[in-house]
Amino acid sequence: xxxxxxxxxxxxxxxxxGGKGRLYSFLVLIAAGVVMVCFGSLRSxxxxxxxxxxxxxxxxEMELNQEIAVGGIMRSETGEIEKTYQExxxxxxxxxx
Amino acid sequence: xxxxxxxxxxxxxxxxxxxxxxxxxxVWLDPFSLRMHGICAPVFHCYGCPLATFACPIGIVxxxxxxxxxxxLAIGIIVLAGAxxxxxxxxxxxxxxxxxxxxxxxxxxxxxxxxxxxYFRYAVLIGLxxxxxxxxxEEHFLFICQVCPAGALxxxxxxxxxxxxxxxxxxxxxxxxxxxxxxxxxxxxxxxRPWCRILCPLGxxxxxxxxxxxxxxxxxxxxCNTCRVCHKYCGFExxxxxxxxxxxxxxxxxxxxxxxxxLTLGTVFDRHSSKPxx
Numbered sequence: 001x002x003x004x005x006x007x008x009x010x011x012x013x014x015x016x017x018g019g020k021g022r023l024y025s026f027l028v029l030i031a032a033g034v035v036m037v038c039f040g041s042l043r044s045x046x047x048x049x050x051x052x053x054x055x056x057x058x059x060x061e062m063e064l065n066q067e068i069a070v071g072g073i074m075r076s077e078t079g080e081i082e083k084t085y086q087e088x089x090x091x092x093x094x095x096x097x
Numbered sequence: 098x099x100x101x102x103x104x105x106x107x108x109x110x111x112x113x114x115x116x117x118x119x120x121x122x123x124v125w126l127d128p129f130s131l132r133m134h135g136i137c138a139p140v141f142h143c144y145g146c147p148l149a150t151f152a153c154p155i156g157i158v159x160x161x162x163x164x165x166x167x168x169x170l171a172i173g174i175i176v177l178a179g180a181x182x183x184x185x186x187x188x189x190x191x192x193x194x195x196x197x198x199x200x201x202x203x204x205x206x207x208x209x210x211x212x213x214x215x216y217f218r219y220a221v222l223i224g225l226x227x228x229x230x231x232x233x234x235e236e237h238f239l240f241i242c243q244v245c246p247a248g249a250l251x252x253x254x255x256x257x258x259x260x261x262x263x264x265x266x267x268x269x270x271x272x273x274x275x276x277x278x279x280x281x282x283x284x285x286x287x288x289x290r291p292w293c294r295i296l297c298p299l300g301x302x303x304x305x306x307x308x309x310x311x312x313x314x315x316x317x318x319x320x321c322n323t324c325r326v327c328h329k330y331c332g333f334e335x336x337x338x339x340x341x342x343x344x345x346x347x348x349x350x351x352x353x354x355x356x357x358x359x360l361t362l363g364t365v366f367d368r369h370s371s372k373p374x375x
Contacts, residue, residue: 022313065168075234
């Protein structure tokens with residue numbers, strides 16, 4: 001394959017990636033991202049409270065992220081996700097780092 | 098073959114990269130103590146850091162999986178950011194990449210890496226971020242946060258300093274984390290962006306998005322005279338004229354200094370010519 005053919009070959013290979021195929025892939029990914037962000041923002045989770053026995057607090061995924069960042073939840077021996085501190089207490093400020 | 102005499106818009110952007118990184122650094126370092134850890138920023142910045150505005154998406158994904166929860170919010174943010182910008186996030190926005198860029202400016206001998214070194218990132222992503230949290234838990238010694246050098250530099254070391262000043266027991270990092278951090282810090286002086294190119298799981302994801310992102314590196318074969326100047330400009334051993342959508346590209350745009358302007362920044366909304374060579 002001479003140099004011009006190599007360039008033309010590359011052009012055809014790249015044109016597909018920069019053309020409509022790329023635009024449609026982008027739109028599909030944006031739609032998927034928006035759906036996941038909306039679903040993640042709206043859904044609720046209910047970790048049990050290891051300190052306060054049976055009290056279950058319903059939290060959003062954002063609150064869950066906040067708790068993860070301060071070591072506020074852990075998995076119990078039974079496999080349940082539990083809060084590690086009571087309402088009004090300070091979180092442990094410990095994370096896996 | 099006409100040689101360009103004026104700078105393109107993309108070439109004019111290059112000097113602004115360091116200022117863009119610096120501006121975003123101010124956003125990530127939580128100057129107003131907002132502590133918005135409920136939301137992930139699409140960059141590598143440990144939420145254990147006393148100065149972190151947002152949560153680290155990799156830490157949130159791995160920990161959520163360890164708890165048996167699918168982190169839709171974090172994955173959605175990564176997908177949205179990747180679909181819009183791809184590797185531009187690594188090259189222009191990520192604070193950990195910025196740190197490595199700054200250290201790379203120190204005049205030490207720099208060694209090249211083979212392009213296959215980038216595949217280790219996928220091993221880290223699949224193994225340490227997805228499989229180990231799923232099959233074990235966040236206490237496992239190979240859990241991503243247990244080995245992450247960003248966690249060591251941004252969170253562990255400040256905590257160790259604080260503990261030593263206050264007379265408390267010093268929270269030493271484990272052996273693997275210490276080894277990875279020491280190798281990473283030493284590597285920064287001799288390899289351009291060692292973390293991003295060999296181990297970063299977030300970089301691996303955004304590298305994949307280079308194929309689909311709205312903003313991408315556009316190669317115009319009709320302008321190329323195969324001078325291979327772009328190969329010399331690239332600090333990541335990417336061949337932009339052959340693989341402009343390479344997984345290893347962080348879109349630093351240095352290759353767009355091509356004398357014939359064959360490489361520019363394009364978007365999915367640009368109009369495309371229908372014939373090669375036009």
